[in-house]
Amino acid sequence: xxxxxxxxxxxxxxxxxxxxxxxxxxxxxxxxxxxxxxxxxxxxxxxxxxxxxxxxxxxxxxxxxxxxxxxxxxxxxxxxxxxxxxxxxxxxxxxxxxxxxxxxxxxxxxxxxxxxxxxxxxxxxxxxxxxxxxxxxxxxxxxxxxxxxxxxxxxxxxxxxxxxxx
Numbered sequence: 001x002x003x004x005x006x007x008x009x010x011x012x013x014x015x016x017x018x019x020x021x022x023x024x025x026x027x028x029x030x031x032x033x034x035x036x037x038x039x040x041x042x043x044x045x046x047x048x049x050x051x052x053x054x055x056x057x058x059x060x061x062x063x064x065x066x067x068x069x070x071x072x073x074x075x076x077x078x079x080x081x082x083x084x085x086x087x088x089x090x091x092x093x094x095x096x097x098x099x100x101x102x103x104x105x106x107x108x109x110x111x112x113x114x115x116x117x118x119x120x121x122x123x124x125x126x127x128x129x130x131x132x133x134x135x136x137x138x139x140x141x142x143x144x145x146x147x148x149x150x151x152x153x154x155x156x157x158x159x160x161x162x163x164x165x166x
Contacts, residue, residue: 001015001016001040002037002041003042003043003044004041004042004043005022006045013039019042028045028046028047029047030043031044031045068099068100070101070149071094071101072102073090073091073101074104075105075106075118077107077111077117078111079121084121091125091129091150092132095132095133095150095152100136100151101149102150103150104145104146105121105147106144107146108144112144118139122146122148131153132152132153133150133152133153134150136149136150136151137149
């Protein structure tokens with residue numbers, strides 16, 4: 001076995017009994033680090049302390065991660081202007097917060113016979129939010145609903161959208 005002592009220095013290739021004895025003398029544990037190596041690599045360390053530091057590192061990494069959510073807003077072909085503007089403001093808040101927005105056009109009854117009305121409204125949503133979002137999934141029929149997913153633009157994408165408008 002290749003032995004690494006508690007300071008991280010390589011002792012060399014030693015028999016298993018000697019590695020165990022050195023770990024006992026130091027009051028530590030002998031941990032198998034690389035079982036696939038030839039010869040296997042073992043290290044003398046305090047295993048409980050090692051587990052604690054590893055859990056702490058995993059928790060710190062989770063804290064650094066930015067989880068994006070997909071928030072959903074529903075429209076109907078009969079949605080009036082005031083409600084439309086309110087829902088657009090809601091979607092823009094989601095996008096500015098870094099979340100994706102799923103826009104669902106819900107059809108009821110005979111409204112299903114006129115999907116072009118829903119498509120026009122979804123295109124209008126796309127145009128109204130073009131400075132904040134890019135379309136991740138184009139409007140797509142799904143049963144009695146039509147879905148579109150908007151993803152927030154990066155800072156670079158926002159600058160390009162502003163330049164394109166001026």
